[in-house]
Each structure stands twice: as C-alpha cells, then as structure tokens.
Amino acid sequence: xxxxxxxxxxxxxxxxxxxxxxxxxxxxxxxxxxxxxxxxxxxxxxxxxxxxxxxxxxxxxxxxxxxxxxxxxxxxxxxxxxxxxxxxxxxxxxxxxxxxxxxxxxxxxxxxxxxxxxxxxxxxxxxxxxxxxxxxxxxxxxxxxxxxxxxxxxxxxxxxxxxxxxxxxxxxxxxxxxxxxxxxxxxxxxxxxxxxxxxxxxxxxxxxxxxxxxxxxxxxxxxxxxxxxxxxxxxxxxxxxxxxxxxxxxxxxxxxxxxxxxxxxxxxxxxxxxxxxxxxxxxxxxxxxxxxxxxxxxxxxxxxxxxxxxxxxxxxxxxxxxxxxxxxxxxxxxxxxxxxxxxxxxxxxxxxxxxxxxxxxxxxxxxxxxxxxxxxxxxxxxxxxxxxxxxxxxxxxxxxxxxxxxxxxxxxxxxxxxxxxxxxxxxxxxxxxxxxxxxxxxxxxxxxxxxxxxxxxxxxxxxxxxxxxxxxx
Amino acid sequence: xxxxxxxxxxxxxxxxxxxxxxxxxxxxxxxxxxxxxxxxxxxxxxxxxxxxxxxxxxxxxxxxxxxxxxxxxxxxxxxxxxxxxxxxxxxxxxxxxxxxxxxxxxxxxxxxxxxxxxxxxxxxxxxxxxxxxxxxxxxxxxxxxxxxxxxxxxxxxxxxxxxxxxxxxxxxxxxxxxxxxxxxxxxxxxxxxxxxxxxxxxxxxxxxxxxxxxxxxxxxxxxxxxxxxxxxxxxxxxxxxxxxxxxxxxxxxxxxxxxxxxxxxxxxxxxxxxxxxxxxxxxxxxxxxxxxxxxxxxxxxxxxxxxxxxxxxxxxxxxxxxxxxxxxxxxxxxxxxxxxxxxxxxxxxxxxxxxxxxxxxxxxxxxxxxxxxxxxxxxxxxxxxxxxxxxxxxxxxxxxxxxxxxxxxxxxxxxxxxxxxxxxxxxxxxxxx
Numbered sequence: 014x015x016x017x018x019x020x021x022x023x024x025x026x027x028x029x030x031x032x033x034x035x036x037x038x039x040x041x042x043x044x045x046x047x048x049x050x051x052x053x054x055x056x057x058x059x060x061x062x063x064x065x066x067x068x069x070x071x072x073x074x075x076x077x078x079x080x081x082x083x084x085x086x087x088x089x090x091x092x093x094x095x096x097x098x099x100x101x102x103x104x105x106x107x108x109x110x111x112x113x114x115x116x117x118x119x120x121x122x123x124x125x126x127x128x129x130x131x132x133x134x135x136x137x138x139x140x141x142x143x144x145x146x147x148x149x150x151x152x153x154x155x156x157x158x159x160x161x162x163x164x165x166x167x168x169x170x171x172x173x174x175x176x177x178x179x180x181x182x183x184x185x186x187x188x189x190x191x192x193x194x195x196x197x198x199x200x201x202x203x204x205x206x207x208x209x210x211x212x213x214x215x216x217x218x219x220x221x222x223x224x225x226x227x228x229x230x231x232x233x234x235x236x237x238x239x240x241x242x243x244x245x246x247x248x249x250x251x252x253x254x255x256x257x258x259x260x261x262x263x264x265x266x267x268x269x270x271x272x273x274x275x276x277x278x279x280x281x282x283x284x285x286x287x288x289x290x291x292x293x294x295x296x297x298x299x300x301x302x303x304x305x306x307x308x309x310x311x312x313x314x315x316x317x318x319x320x321x322x323x324x325x326x327x328x329x330x331x332x333x334x335x336x337x338x339x340x341x342x343x344x345x346x347x348x349x350x351x352x353x354x355x356x357x358x359x360x361x362x363x364x365x366x367x368x369x370x371x372x373x374x375x376x377x378x379x380x381x382x383x384x385x386x387x388x389x390x391x392x393x394x395x396x397x398x399x400x401x402x403x404x405x406x407x408x409x410x411x412x413x414x415x416x417x418x419x420x421x422x423x424x425x426x427x428x429x430x431x432x433x434x435x436x437x438x439x440x441x442x443x444x445x446x447x448x449x450x451x452x453x454x455x456x457x458x459x460x461x462x463x464x465x466x467x468x469x470x471x472x473x474x475x476x477x478x479x480x481x482x483x484x485x486x
Numbered sequence: 487x488x489x490x491x492x493x494x495x496x497x498x499x500x501x502x503x504x505x506x507x508x509x510x511x512x513x514x515x516x517x518x519x520x521x522x523x524x525x526x527x528x529x530x531x532x533x534x535x536x537x538x539x540x541x542x543x544x545x546x547x548x549x550x551x552x553x554x555x556x557x558x559x560x561x562x563x564x565x566x567x568x569x570x571x572x573x574x575x576x577x578x579x580x581x582x583x584x585x586x587x588x589x590x591x592x593x594x595x596x597x598x599x600x601x602x603x604x605x606x607x608x609x610x611x612x613x614x615x616x617x618x619x620x621x622x623x624x625x626x627x628x629x630x631x632x633x634x635x636x637x638x639x640x641x642x643x644x645x646x647x648x649x650x651x652x653x654x655x656x657x658x659x660x661x662x663x664x665x666x667x668x669x670x671x672x673x674x675x676x677x678x679x680x681x682x683x684x685x686x687x688x689x690x691x692x693x694x695x696x697x698x699x700x701x702x703x704x705x706x707x708x709x710x711x712x713x714x715x716x717x718x719x720x721x722x723x724x725x726x727x728x729x730x731x732x733x734x735x736x737x738x739x740x741x742x743x744x745x746x747x748x749x750x751x752x753x754x755x756x757x758x759x760x761x762x763x764x765x766x767x768x769x770x771x772x773x774x775x776x777x778x779x780x781x782x783x784x785x786x787x788x789x790x791x792x793x794x795x796x797x798x799x800x801x802x803x804x805x806x807x808x809x810x811x812x813x814x815x816x817x818x819x820x821x822x823x824x825x826x827x828x829x830x831x832x833x834x835x836x837x838x839x840x841x842x843x844x845x846x847x848x849x850x851x852x853x854x855x856x857x858x859x860x861x862x863x864x865x866x867x868x869x870x871x872x873x874x875x876x877x878x879x880x881x882x883x884x885x886x887x888x889x890x891x892x893x894x895x896x897x898x899x900x901x902x903x904x905x906x907x908x909x910x911x912x913x914x915x916x917x918x919x
Contacts, residue, residue: 351628417643419618444618446643 017123019045021347022137022150024129024292027055029324029336030156031113036344038120045148046122047129047139052110053117056158056325057333059106064181065201067102069364072208076241076366084403093209095183131293134317138293152319152347155299155307156336157292159285159325167193167281171256174279177202187211187277189243191263193251195222197363199282200234203242204366206280213242214276216249216265225361226369227376229390230426233406234365241366254279287326302328311353312346313339321346335359358441362431367406370434373441374412374422386421387413389447389471391463393427395478398458404428409463411447413471418446420468429460436464447471487536488556489520501530503549504695508558512540519822520558521545524699530826538562613771614638619646627651632658636770661769696791707853712889715848715860716897719880720905722864726879732916736809739918745864745881746784746838747808751915752907753859754780754801757834760900764833766854767891774891783832783852784812786819787842793819794852796832806918840864845882856891859904860884 023034026048034046052059078088117124127139127146137148161176172179180202186209192199195217207213215222215238222238222245223231238245249267256262260275287305294301300308300316306328313321321343324336338357345352360372379386393399393407407427414421423437440450451468455461469475491501501523508520519531520540542559545551617634619627623646627634637654639646682688693701722745729743736743757764757780766775780801783794795815800808818824835852838861849860862882869878883904887897 351625351631353628356624414643417618419643419645443620444639444641444643444645446645448642 016136016147016149017045017125018149019043019123020150021045021152021154021344022047022129022148023154023156024137025055025156025158025324025326026050026053026113026124027156027158027324027336028057028333029158029340030055030154031117032337033154033156033323033340033344034122035116035120036341037347038122040344040348042344042348044120044122045150046117046124047127047137047148048124049126049128051126052106053113053124054106054110055156056160058109058113060178060181062333063106063109064102065177065198065205066364067105068098068181068183068205069201071098071101072205073366075208080403093186095186099183130291131296134297134320153321154313154340154343154347155292155315155320155322155326156324156340157288157326158336159287159331161198161281162284162286163281164283167251167254167279169254169256171261173256173259173261173277174254174281176281180206180280183209185278189214189276189278191216191251191261191274191276191279192282193279194282194284195219195245195247196282196284197223197365199280200238200363200365202280202282203238204364207241211277214274215242215245216251216267217245217247218250220247222247223363223365223369225375226363226371227410227424229376229408229410230369230371230424233367233408233426234363234369236406237366285325285331287328289326304328311355313343313354314346330359330361332359332361358438360434360438362434364431367404367427368430369424369426370430370437371424372422372434372438373420375424376410376412376422379412379422384421385415387415387471389413389467391467391470391475391478393460393463395466395475396458396460396463397477398460398462399427401458402428402460407460407463409433409467411450411464411467411471413447418448418471420445420447420450423464425463427460427463433460433464436461487538487560487562489532489535489558489560491523491532491551491553491555491557500550500552503545503547503551503557505547506543506545508540508543510540510543514538514540514560517823522695522822523551523826524695530829531822531824532557533823533825534558534560536560536562612636614644614646617646618643623648623651630655638771657770657772694790700791703853704850707850711851711853713848713851713886714889714894714897716885716887716894716901717846718883718885718901718905719867720883720908721869721878722881722908723878725908725911726864728911728913728916731913732918735918736806739806741806741809742813743805743809743916744812745840745861746812746836747805748911748916749836749838749859749861749908750782750797750800750808751805751911752904753782753834753836755907756900756904758801759903760896762892762896763857763887763900765856765891767856767888777833779833781831781833783835783855784815785835785837785849786816788820788822790822793824793829794832794835795819795824795828796830798831804919805916834858836861840881846884848884849886851886851888857885857887857897857900860886 020043021037022045023030024047026046030046031053034044038044050059057063075091078091081088125139125141127141130138132138135149137150139146139148161178163176167174177198190206190211190213192203192213192215195215199215200222203213203215221228221231222235246267249265251263251265253264254261257275260277261279262273262275263279264271264273289301289305297317297320299320302308307315307322307326309315309322309327313323313327315322323339323343325331327339329335339354342352342354358372360370362368362370376388388410390408390410394405399405399407404427410424411420412422420440423434425433447468451465451472453465455465466475466477470478504522504524506521508514514520514534514537516537517533520534521532523530523532538560540558541561545557551557612635614635614637617637618639619634632654634646637646637650640650641647725748733743761776764777764780768775779799782797782800784797786793786795797808797811832852832855834855835858837849837858840861840863843863845862847860849858851858864879864881866877867880868875869880871878885897885901
C-alpha cells in the first residue's frame with residue numbers, strides 16, 4: 014500500500030476528532046480521519062452522551078407517569094420491552110453515525126477505519142482489516158479520547174461488573190444494582206436503572222455526589238436519589254468484590270463498619286482514563302502529565318510543534334463540547350490564526366432528575382480561591398412555569414463580581430437546566446452584568462425567567478420573590 | 487545562608503545581573519554589596535544579608551533573575567562550612583510562559599503574520615487584570631496581538647467593546663509614530679569603532695554598567711522630552727545670613743545645614759502652588775498624573791557616576807530631618823550602598839552643583855518627572871538694591887521642564903514663586919524645636 018500524503022491527519026473520530034477534520038476541510042486543508050470504530054462519533058455518540066440521553070429520556074416517562082396520578086391522570090403500570098428500547102436507542106446512534114459519515118464524504122474528508130500508531134512526528138502507521146499502511150502528514154491532531162476506569166481490584170472478568178459502556182447496553186434489568194462512584198455518569202445511569210425498576214445503591218467515597226457542583230445545586234438531585242434509589246452512601250468505600258454464582262459479593266465500608274452484600278450487577282463509574290496506550294506516543298514524542306494525558310498549550314499544541322491534542326486525551330474536563338471547541342482552536346492554530354483556549358467558558362451539565370448545569374465560576378470555587386463574589390439565588394418555588402410543570406425542585410443562581418457587577422458564574426438545578434445554561438455561557442462570555450441580564454425581557458411563563466429574576470434578586474427587586482435587604486442603605 | 491533577590495519595588499520583579507563584586511571564598515560583612523542589578527529604573531546594589539564567607543555564586547553577569555531567586559550563598563560566621571543545598575536561580579516564570587505561547591513553526595499555508603505594532607515595552611502596565619470582552623472582541627485582539635489587560639473598558643462592568651479596542655490601537659499608533667527614544671545601546675546600528683591610536687597614545691577601558699545605564703537614560707530623556715530651561719538668579723544674601731545664624735544649632739545636633747534643605751522647603755511650597763510640576767505624563771493612557779506626594783530626588787555626584795536618591799515625603803519633614811536625610815543618602819550613594827527602593831518614585835529632582843562651583847547649566851529632566859531644578863554656586867555680584875549698587879550673593883538657578891506638559895508662562899510663574907518662597911523663609915522656619 015502506497016503511503017497516503019495528507020496535510021492533516023486526525024486520529025480519533027469522536028466529537029473532537031470529526032469536528033476538527035470537518036473544520037480543517039472547510040478551511041481548505043487535505044484531511045485524513047482515522048477511526049478504529051466502524052462508526053464515527055466516538056464515545057459520545059456510541060457509548061456516552063447520546064445513548065445515555067436516549068435512555069434517560071425514554072425511561073423518564075415511567076416516573077412521570079407515576080407522578081401524574083396525583084394530578085388526576087392515572088396510567089397503568091408500564092410494560093417494558095428491553096429489546097425494542099435497545100433497538101430504538103440503536104436507531105438513534107445509527108442515524109447520527111450515518112449523518113457524520115455523510116458530512117465527512119461531502120467535505121472530501123478521507124475516513125479510514127483503522128487503528129493508528131505514530132511512527133514519527135510525520136508518519137502514522139495504520140492497521141486496517143486489509144493490512145498495514147502509512148500516512149505521511151504535515152500536522153496531526155490526536156483526539157483518541159478516554160475510556161472508563163476499571164481499577165484492578167474490580168476487574169474480575171465478570172460481565173456483571175460493568176462500566177458505563179456495558180451499562181448502556183442494558184442487557185437486562187437487574188433486581189439490584191450497585192453503583193460505585195456518585196459522579197455524573199453513575200448518577201445518570203443510576204437514574205435510568207432506577208426508572209426501569211432496579212434497586213439502586215450508590216457508594217461514593219467523597220462527602221457529596223456530583224463532585225464539582227455547588228452543594229445547593231446538588232441538594233434536589235440528592236432528594237430525588239433518596240426517593241428513587243434504595244440508598245446513597247457517602248464517604249463509603251468498596252474494598253472487595255468477588256463472583257458469587259449469578260451475583261457479585263461486595264464488601265464495603267460505610268459508617269465505620271464493614272458490610273457484605275450481594276448484587277445482581279455492579280456499575281463502576283469512578284472516572285475515566287486516557288486512551289494513551291499503544292499509540293506510538295513515544296515515537297513522536299509527546300509529553301504526558303502524571304495522569305497520562307497529553308500536555309498541550311493554550312493552542313492545543315503538544316511539545317512537538319506540528320502535533321496537537323484535543324478533547325479527553327488533552328486532559329481537563331472530559332466533555333464533548335470542550336473537545337469540539339478545542340478542535341476549532343487546534344485547526345485555527347494550524348492555519349495560522351490567533352486562537353486560544355484561555356478564558357473559554359465550558360458549561361457542565363448533569364442529566365439527572367432534576368438536571369444540574371453550571372458554567373464559569375462556582376460558589377465553592379470562589380470560596381476556595383478567596384474570590385470576593387455576591388451570590389443571587391432564585392428558588393423555582395417562585396416560578397409560575399415550574400409550578401405548572403409541577404417541578405419546583407429547582408434553583409437558579411448567579412455568581413456576581415460585587416465591584417463590576419459582572420456575571421462570573423451561573424448555576425442551575427431543575428427541569429431542563431441543561432437547555433437553560435446556554436444563556437449563562439453567553440452572559441459570561443459577553444462580559445454581561447447583572448443589569449444586562451435583568452434588563453433583557455424573558456418570555457412568560459418560561460423557566461428562562463429564573464435567570465432574569467435571579468439578576469433582579471441581586472438588586473433586591475425581583476417581582477416574584479421578596480428579599481429583605483440585610484444591608485441598610 | 488542564601489541571599490535572595492529582594493522585592494525591588496512596585497512593578498519591578500526582575501532585573502539583570504550587571505556585575506558581581508565578590509567571588510567564592512571571599513569574606514563579606516553584612517551590608518556589603520555583593521552584586522549589582524539593573525532593572526528598568528536603576529542599577530541597585532544587592533547587599534549581603536549576613537557576614538561570612540561566599541560559598542557559591544549562583545548567577546553570572548547578564549543573567550535575568552526574578553524576585554526570590556537565590557543569588558549567592560554565604561556561609562555565615564560560626565556556621566559550618568558545609569555547602570547548603572540551594573536551588574539554582576529559577577528561570578523567569580514570565581519567560582517560560584512566553585515560550586509556550588510562541589508558535590513554534592509557521593505552517594506553509596499560514597497567513598503572513600501581521601507586523602506587530604511597535605510599542606515601547608515599558609508601557610506594559612496591566613490596568614485591567616481580568617478584562618471582560620465579547621468573544622468576537624477577544625478574537626480580534628488576539629489577531630492583532632493586543633493585550634486586553636492594558637485596556638480600560640468603557641461599558642457597564644468595565645466591558646471592553648470594539649470602540650475601546652479602536653481607541654487603544656489609535657493610542658498605540660500615535661506612540662509608535664512619536665519620536666522614538668534612541669537607546670544608548672543595542673537596536674540602532676552601532677557607530678563604527680574609530681582607531682584613535684593612529685593619532686597618538688590612548689587608554690581604553692570598558693564603559694561601566696552604570697555609565698551605560700546613565701547613557702541610555704539620558705539619551706531617552708533628552709530625545710523624548712522637548713526641554714526648555716528657564717534661568718534666573720536668586721538673591722540669597724538674607725538666606726545665607728539666616729543659615730549662618732542657625733548652622734551651629736544644627737551642628738550641635740550632628741547635622742549640616744546647607745542651602746539644599748532650605749531650597750527643598752521653598753520648593754515644596756512652590757510645588758503645592760504649581761501641581762503640574764509634581765506630575766507625570768502617562769503616554770499610554772494619555773493622562774496627566776498629578777501626585778499628592780512629594781518625593782524629592784537629589785542628584786549625587788559619585789566616583790562611579792550619577793545617582794539620584796530620593797527623599798520620601800519631603801513635605802512632612804523638618805529642616806533637621808531633611809539635612810540628615812540628605813547627608814545619609816549622599817553617603818550611601820557614594821559608598822554604593824543605596825537600595826533600589828531609595829532610587830525610585832521621585833516626583834521632582836534637584837541638581838545642586840554649588841559645592842563644586844559653576845554657574846548656569848541646562849539639566850536634563852529625569853523621566854517620568856517633568857521638571858528639574860539646577861543650582862550653581864552663589865557668588866557675590868554687584869546688584870541694584872533700592873537704586874543703589876550693593877554686593878549681594880546671587881544664586882544661579884536653572885529650571886528645565888517638559889514643554890509637552892508645561893508652558894513657558896507656568897515655568898516663569900514657578901520661578902517667581904520659588905524665589906518668593908525662598909526669601910520668605912524666616913527664623914521661625916529654621917529654629918529647631
């Protein structure tokens with residue numbers, strides 16, 4: 014096979030990789046995209062964001078139907094046909110995957126289904142089903158992503174001990190499910206399985222679920238979990254697991270005592286590790302940090318000037334939209350534009366019930382860093398829209414610089430928080446002040462009003478809530 | 487014991503080692519100058535923080551060092567001579583940051599980089615540490631190589647909008663096309679070396695670092711400031727009589743009452759009447775900075791060259807304190823024991839050549855100050871007093887000022903008021919408490 018010559022090779026076809034390939038092609042570069050999975054889209058499309066949201070949305074109805082009874086609309090107990098649910102989910106992935114493949118084709122991006130291995134800073138060896146080949150490139154973008162961590166003590170080779178990848182396949186609805194790790198993946202999948210009827214127990218080593226989110230935003234999710242899950246154990250630790258017939262025997266420590274329990278299935282969601290092995294990284298060579306992520310500068314450039322890294326493999330928050338933004342930054346750096354990742358606001362969304370979303374500075378971060386801020390909160394109990402939705406378990410808060418009154422951070426918990434947070438991102442990126450947000454008319458009755466009203470809370474004159482002024486004027 | 491680079495003063499975190507005065511094995515005493523460091527403002531001696539033997543010199547001439555860098559290790563008297571482990575002077579954080587931001591190679595299809603707008607690097611003050619601006623504005627700023635931390639936003643919350651960016655670019659362009667200060671070394675093509683030996687015997691020796699700094703500063707001040715020098719002669723006959731009367735009392739307190747502290751007293755009153763003489767021009771922001779403090783620089787002639795130590799808050803000090811300060815600073819300057827801090831922050835400078843002799847001269851304004859007062863030696867001259875000729879002591883006075891900020895009329899009024907304030911000094915002013 015003759016070596017392929019290309020201006021840019023992108024290794025990895027996830028939301029970072031294909032975004033980079035497409036943008037570079039749109040800018041006129043000759044681009045080759047190498048992906049080992051037959052379907053483009055990476056973890057996000059195949060084993061992450063998309064399938065989990067499909068399942069969350071499908072199963073949400075179960076809980077909503079139950080809730081509906083108190084409003085006088087009563088449904089019969091739902092019948093769950095797992096194979097149809099799986100097929101529907103798969104059809105969503107199929108549609109999206111095909112869409113990406115078509116978009117690649119239309120742009121003239123050469124997509125190669127192969128494993129890639131760097132031979133040098135200008136050559137990538139590819140292993141395809143048809144044999145070995147080589148790609149000579151001027152620039153490379155490494156976007157190989159991450160995978161769920163599976164610590165050795167849990168890796169018994171037993172399929173009943175799952176990571177998110179297997180859990181999303183929903184082979185069965187286990188009677189009992191232990192989730193190790195109360196981060197966003199554990200909490201989201203816990204929500205899916207709890208809706209389907211599993212007895213879910215979450216074990217979290219820290220003193221709170223959803224690490225990184227402010228405590229007041231986590232509270233409604235915790236309230237839901239206490240109701241829908243069998244148990245959420247904080248400051249708890251799983252120390253041992255073993256196979257016990259068709260179950261898993263789990264030894265854990267909680268409240269100072271050891272427990273031994275049997276679970277039908279266990280989900281390990283204790284974080285993600287970079288896919289840095291067997292890539293030929295040492296042949297480029299690329300410098301990695303102590304956790305194995307590739308080190309990059311503010312233009313996503315590695316220590317080897319013509320090689321860039323984006324998305325999960327470059328470390329930081331492991332979110333698809335961060336990868337997509339880094340894709341644009343890297344491509345612009347390659348085409349000689351002055352791009353930079355500094356001061357980019359990356360929102361975070363957790364699709365639990367209710368959803369949690371935040372962006373910019375959080376209240377706890379401000380406290381930890383000693384940054385002077387004012388926090389304005391608007392509880393959803395005062396929102397007409399939240400009441401009509403019967404979802405008053407929400408809160409919108411703004412983190413404001415007391416001097417300039419600029420909005421430094423936005424946090425939302427509640428129904429549809431993931432959709433609402435985008436306005437917060439815009440406000441922070443634009444350097445908007447609380448006045449700007451308060452002055453913009455928001456449609457009534459919508460949940461978006463809570464953003465405007467929380468800005469008004471800051472000034473002490475929100476219409477739908479009353480705040481007694483503590484500082485005499 | 488490690489001698490680390492102390493904080494040199496506001497906004498000055500780094501310096502270049504210009505000379506090292508000690509070597510390993512030398513015995514040093516506490517306070518003895520170990521090396522000299524140059525930063526944007528001055529050449530400062532770095533004193534030893536302890537007495538002992540020099541164990542290690544961690545820097546060499548020409549090294550750029552930051553605050554906290556270990557410069558020299560001294561085995562303190564009485565301590566063991568075992569070398570103490572010490573980190574080598576760390577490379578500057580700012581340098582390494584810059585390095586990562588520099589793009590390594592220009593790709594073939596990269597656009598031609600925009601030529602950077604020439605800016606005097608000394609105008610790099612951060613005035614907006616966390617600038618708020620829309621992503622589109624930030625993008626353009628990046629493309630033009632403009633640092634938003636140097637722009638003050640005009641919108642609510644200090645947000646920088648396109649108009650602010652444009653105004654900033656305008657300012658930079660004006661600066662770039664303004665007559666450039668000619669640096670005393672580097673950049674400009676060096677003049678050809680002339681072989682003076684062809685016409686006779688010569689001795690050559692390298693310019694000292696201090697001389698190079700003086701040279702650069704003088705060139706910059708002379709070329710960037712449109713100077714005007716206003717001359718006058720002050721009749722100081724009564725003042726000298728007053729001085730003579732009170733000098734013994736000062737002597738008894740261990741201080742020498744010279745003419746200079748008396749001039750400072752009168753000067754402070756005059757500066758308060760004419761605040762524009764106690765000001766600076768902020769060329770970047772196009773603002774006048776009027777200072778409500780009075781730190782008077784005193785030009786001191788030393789063997790090594792010119793030093794201008796600063797008397798802080800001269801307006802709050804008594805004549806006795808001023809006399810003492812003058813003497814201390816002059817001695818320190820001559821012994822090269824003056825700290826960098828003591829050379830900074832002056833608001834107005836006095837250059838008094840009276841002790842040496844001479845008459846009028848045209849002093850060069852000490853940037854960023856806007857005026858300087860040059861004094862010659864008072865001499866007896868036939869003077870008309872009440873229509874009769876009398877022998878009076880006249881003091882040659884020369885006021886150089888920055889005509890960008892100060893007009894001739896203001897300078898004339900300043901001189902008149904200064905003379906008035908000087909002749910208005912009374913025994914009550916000189917009397918010791």
